[in-house]
Amino acid sequence: MYLPNEMSTLRMREAEAARNNRREIVKALSHAQITKRDLLRWGLLTAGGGLVLKHGLSPFASSAYAQVPTGTPRSPLFGSKKFDDPMPRAFLQPPIPLRRLPSGDAAWNTTQGGAEPNARRSSYHTLFTSSGGQQFKNPVTNAGPLEGRPPGELFAHQRWEEFFPKLGYLMSIGQVRGGSRYCHSMPDQDKNSIWSFGPRDPGMGGHEKGRETGFGYPCLIKARYGEPVLTRIYNDLPVDRADNNGFGRNEISTHFHNAHNGAESDGACNAYHFPGTFYDYHWGIALARRDLPSVWPTSDPRYQQKASGPDDADGLVPVAGDFRELQGSMWFHDHRFFFTAENVHKGNFAVCNIYSGPDRGRDTPDSAGVNLCLPSGSQLPWGNSDFDINLAVSNPAFDLEGQLFFDVFDTEGFLGDMLCVNGAYYPYFEVLPRRYRLRILNASMARFIKLALAVNQSSRFASGTAVPFHFIANDGNFVVNPIPLTTLDEQGVGERYDIVVDFAAFRPGESVHLVNLLEQVDGRKPKGSVSMKDALKGLATDPCVGSILEFRIVDRMESVDDPHKTYFATVDQDTSVDLSDPDWTSGRKTLTTQIPVVAPVRQRVIEFGRSGPGDSRDKRTGQCIPECGDIPSFPWTIKVNGQAAHSLNANRISALMPKPGEVEHWTFVNGGTGWDHPIHLHFEEAVTLNRGGASIPSTEYLVRKDVWRLRPGGRVQVQVRFGEFGGAYVSHCHNTTHEDFAMLLRYQLLTPPPGSPDYKGQPQYVSTLTPLPTPNGVLWKVPEVLPEADPKNAKFFTGALPKI
Structure with missing residues (x-):
C-alpha cells in the first residue's frame, strides 16, 4: 500500500x-x-x-x-527519530460528586464554573417535546433539544434508582487543542485533523465553529464496582459537516466497549447526537448475573469478598453478581454507524480501568485477603497507576503537510504506515527495575499486531533476547492461571491484552523494546509474523514491523499518584505479586475461577462475508437507517442461521433474545479466505469454546472475551448469557472500515414484562423503536424482526443448524 x-x-x-x-x-x-x-x-x-x-x-x-x-x-517524518519523545500517560479525568435531589435528579456538586443541567433518568428531549420545542433547546444552533438522548421510557436510564450515580464526568468530544503534535519534530495538527476527548468545564458554552477541548492522546477514567457513574459527553465539534479537514462526521455516539450497561447507554442504538448537544451515559458499573443468584459461585468461601469493589480505606463494598465476570481494562469510542472508522481514526477514543476487590489497583495486601496485589502502587487506597500503564496502540498516516490522513474510499480497511502509542510517535517510557502491569489496546482501524518484548541495550543480555512476561487478562477478563509467554498472540482491532513484565533483571541505563512482529500490507488480513531478528532490522514492505516503544530503566521516578513521592530503585521494595512463585505456577493460587460450559437453550450461526452490494438502502426510497451520506453500496454482509445475507440496517433485528439469563452458543464464521475479521459482541462477554478443528491458544481457550479474530476461513464458537439490561445492541466486525461498509447486525434483548416476578420496571419487554436523529429532534421507526431472529420460529431453531 x-x-x-x-x-x-x-x-x-x-x-x-x-x-x-x-x-x-x-x-x-x-x-x-x-x-x-x-x-x-x-x-x-x-x-x-x-x-x-x-x-x-x-x-x-x-x-x-x-x-x-x-x-x-x-508519511513525512520531518526529521523525527524513534524514541526521541516521552510517551504521555493516559490523561486522568476528574470526577465530580453528584447529589441526589428530591425530584430524583442528580445535581453536579461543582465548586467552580457555571451551572450544569441536572442529570435525569429520562432525557431532556422529553421536556423539549412537551414544551412544544420552546424550552431546553440546543444552545448552539437554537434548534432541537439540548440532549441527544431520545425521549420516552425506552431511552430512560434503566434501573436508575438501583444504580443511582454517585459520581459524574463532564467530557467533550472536541477539536484538538493548539500545539498538539505526534512528536516534537512534527508539525502541529490542525484543530479539525484530530477530534478527541477532554474534560469540560461546568456550564461551558459551545460554539458553531467548535471548541478546542480535545487532547491529542487518550483520556482515562478510573471506575470501581459499587460506584455507579454518569458520564455526560458534549459534542463540541463544528456545526458545518465540511469543517472536518477531509474526513470524519460531526455526529457522535459513544460506545463504552463492552461495559455491562443498558442499551440506551451502549452508544450503538442509532442514538447519535449533534454539535451543541450532550448525551448522558449511565454506567452502572454493575456486575453481571446480578439477577441470577442461582449461578453465583457461592461455594467459594470468600465469594462475597471477591464480588466487591474497593472502598476509600482498606475495605470492600459488596456488590451483587458473579465475581467470575468482573471487568478490568476497558475503552470507549465513537460508534456513529457508517462513520466509526473516520471518527475513531481522528482520535475519538479513550480508556477506562474498572477496579474490584480482587483487582484493587494497590499492590499491598488488603485486610480481606482477596486483593491480587497486581503491579500498581500503594500511594492510594485503590486505582494506583504508578506501575499500571495503559498503552493504546494506533495506526496513523499523514499527508505531505504532516496532517492526519485517512482514505475514505478504502473499503477493505485503512492501514497507516506507523504505530503510535498513546498518541505519540514511537516514544520512550521510563520504568524502575521492578514489575509493571501493561494494559495493551489495539486502537487501530484495520491493522492486526503481534507484540513481544526484546532486550535493546543491556550489560547482561544480548540485544534481541526475548524478555518473558505473564499474560493475565484478555479483553479485560482475567484468565484463570497466569500464562508465561515471550510473544503475544495476534491482537485484532479492539482487543486488549494485560501482561505483567518484570524489569528487575535490568539496570538503570539499560532498555527494552516493545516489538511488533506482524507484517500486514493491506486492510484485508495480516501477511504473517516474522522473526524477532528480522523485525528488529525492519521490513521494507511494512514499516510498522519493528520496535514501537522503548522502556528505559531508571533509578528513580516521581509518583503520578502522589506528587510528593519519589521512588528510588535501591530503597522502595516491589510489593506486587510474583507470578513466578510456586504457589502460582502450581495452580494453588489463581486469578479467578472458570465459568462452566453448559448446554445451551439455543444455538445461532452468524456468518460474516463479502456478498455485496448489500441491502442497507431501502429499495424504494434509497434511504439508509441511519443516514449514510451518499455511499452507493455496501460490500460487507452478515447472515444468520443460513438465511439471506444483509448489510447494516439499524431498523432490522437479526437476533432476538426473548428472556434474560438463557445460555446460547453462537458460532461466528468467516465466509471467505481472503480476509480476517475481528468480531465484536456488545454488552456481554462470551466464553470461547473452540475454533472448529483449528488450534486455540491458551490465552483464549475457555476465556471470556468480547472480540474474536476469525482468521481466514475460520470459525469460533462461544457461550453467552445475556442479562440485567435490555434493548437494542449490535455485533459487528471491528475492522472499522468493514463495520462502516456495513458488516454489522442488530440484536434485541427483551426484559421480563410487568406481572413477572423478575420484572425490574424496565419497558424493554417490547422491541425498541428505532430512533432517527435529526437536528430538530428524534423521529421513530418500528423495527423489522427477521424470521431467523425469533426463537419462536421453529423453522430456524429446531434440530440441527444449517451447515456453513
Whole structure:
C-alpha cells in the first residue's frame, strides 16, 4: 500500500498527485458539490464503493512509468527519530460528586464554573417535546433539544434508582487543542485533523465553529464496582459537516466497549447526537448475573469478598453478581454507524480501568485477603497507576503537510504506515527495575499486531533476547492461571491484552523494546509474523514491523499518584505479586475461577462475508437507517442461521433474545479466505469454546472475551448469557472500515414484562423503536424482526443448524 522510501521521485510525485486528486473528491463530497452517484456515473467509482483502478486516482492503479501499482507515499517524518519523545500517560479525568435531589435528579456538586443541567433518568428531549420545542433547546444552533438522548421510557436510564450515580464526568468530544503534535519534530495538527476527548468545564458554552477541548492522546477514567457513574459527553465539534479537514462526521455516539450497561447507554442504538448537544451515559458499573443468584459461585468461601469493589480505606463494598465476570481494562469510542472508522481514526477514543476487590489497583495486601496485589502502587487506597500503564496502540498516516490522513474510499480497511502509542510517535517510557502491569489496546482501524518484548541495550543480555512476561487478562477478563509467554498472540482491532513484565533483571541505563512482529500490507488480513531478528532490522514492505516503544530503566521516578513521592530503585521494595512463585505456577493460587460450559437453550450461526452490494438502502426510497451520506453500496454482509445475507440496517433485528439469563452458543464464521475479521459482541462477554478443528491458544481457550479474530476461513464458537439490561445492541466486525461498509447486525434483548416476578420496571419487554436523529429532534421507526431472529420460529431453531 505504501511505497518504499527509495522509490523514484517521479513515482512519489505521481502517487502524491493521485492522493491529492482523491482529497479534492472528498472535499467536493463534503461540500455537497458532487455525490458518489456522480462518481458512479462518471466511471470513477465501483459498485462496491471503491475507486476504479484509474491512473492518477487510485493507489492500486498501474503506474504510467511502470506496470506496478501507484501506491501511496509514506508519511513525512520531518526529521523525527524513534524514541526521541516521552510517551504521555493516559490523561486522568476528574470526577465530580453528584447529589441526589428530591425530584430524583442528580445535581453536579461543582465548586467552580457555571451551572450544569441536572442529570435525569429520562432525557431532556422529553421536556423539549412537551414544551412544544420552546424550552431546553440546543444552545448552539437554537434548534432541537439540548440532549441527544431520545425521549420516552425506552431511552430512560434503566434501573436508575438501583444504580443511582454517585459520581459524574463532564467530557467533550472536541477539536484538538493548539500545539498538539505526534512528536516534537512534527508539525502541529490542525484543530479539525484530530477530534478527541477532554474534560469540560461546568456550564461551558459551545460554539458553531467548535471548541478546542480535545487532547491529542487518550483520556482515562478510573471506575470501581459499587460506584455507579454518569458520564455526560458534549459534542463540541463544528456545526458545518465540511469543517472536518477531509474526513470524519460531526455526529457522535459513544460506545463504552463492552461495559455491562443498558442499551440506551451502549452508544450503538442509532442514538447519535449533534454539535451543541450532550448525551448522558449511565454506567452502572454493575456486575453481571446480578439477577441470577442461582449461578453465583457461592461455594467459594470468600465469594462475597471477591464480588466487591474497593472502598476509600482498606475495605470492600459488596456488590451483587458473579465475581467470575468482573471487568478490568476497558475503552470507549465513537460508534456513529457508517462513520466509526473516520471518527475513531481522528482520535475519538479513550480508556477506562474498572477496579474490584480482587483487582484493587494497590499492590499491598488488603485486610480481606482477596486483593491480587497486581503491579500498581500503594500511594492510594485503590486505582494506583504508578506501575499500571495503559498503552493504546494506533495506526496513523499523514499527508505531505504532516496532517492526519485517512482514505475514505478504502473499503477493505485503512492501514497507516506507523504505530503510535498513546498518541505519540514511537516514544520512550521510563520504568524502575521492578514489575509493571501493561494494559495493551489495539486502537487501530484495520491493522492486526503481534507484540513481544526484546532486550535493546543491556550489560547482561544480548540485544534481541526475548524478555518473558505473564499474560493475565484478555479483553479485560482475567484468565484463570497466569500464562508465561515471550510473544503475544495476534491482537485484532479492539482487543486488549494485560501482561505483567518484570524489569528487575535490568539496570538503570539499560532498555527494552516493545516489538511488533506482524507484517500486514493491506486492510484485508495480516501477511504473517516474522522473526524477532528480522523485525528488529525492519521490513521494507511494512514499516510498522519493528520496535514501537522503548522502556528505559531508571533509578528513580516521581509518583503520578502522589506528587510528593519519589521512588528510588535501591530503597522502595516491589510489593506486587510474583507470578513466578510456586504457589502460582502450581495452580494453588489463581486469578479467578472458570465459568462452566453448559448446554445451551439455543444455538445461532452468524456468518460474516463479502456478498455485496448489500441491502442497507431501502429499495424504494434509497434511504439508509441511519443516514449514510451518499455511499452507493455496501460490500460487507452478515447472515444468520443460513438465511439471506444483509448489510447494516439499524431498523432490522437479526437476533432476538426473548428472556434474560438463557445460555446460547453462537458460532461466528468467516465466509471467505481472503480476509480476517475481528468480531465484536456488545454488552456481554462470551466464553470461547473452540475454533472448529483449528488450534486455540491458551490465552483464549475457555476465556471470556468480547472480540474474536476469525482468521481466514475460520470459525469460533462461544457461550453467552445475556442479562440485567435490555434493548437494542449490535455485533459487528471491528475492522472499522468493514463495520462502516456495513458488516454489522442488530440484536434485541427483551426484559421480563410487568406481572413477572423478575420484572425490574424496565419497558424493554417490547422491541425498541428505532430512533432517527435529526437536528430538530428524534423521529421513530418500528423495527423489522427477521424470521431467523425469533426463537419462536421453529423453522430456524429446531434440530440441527444449517451447515456453513
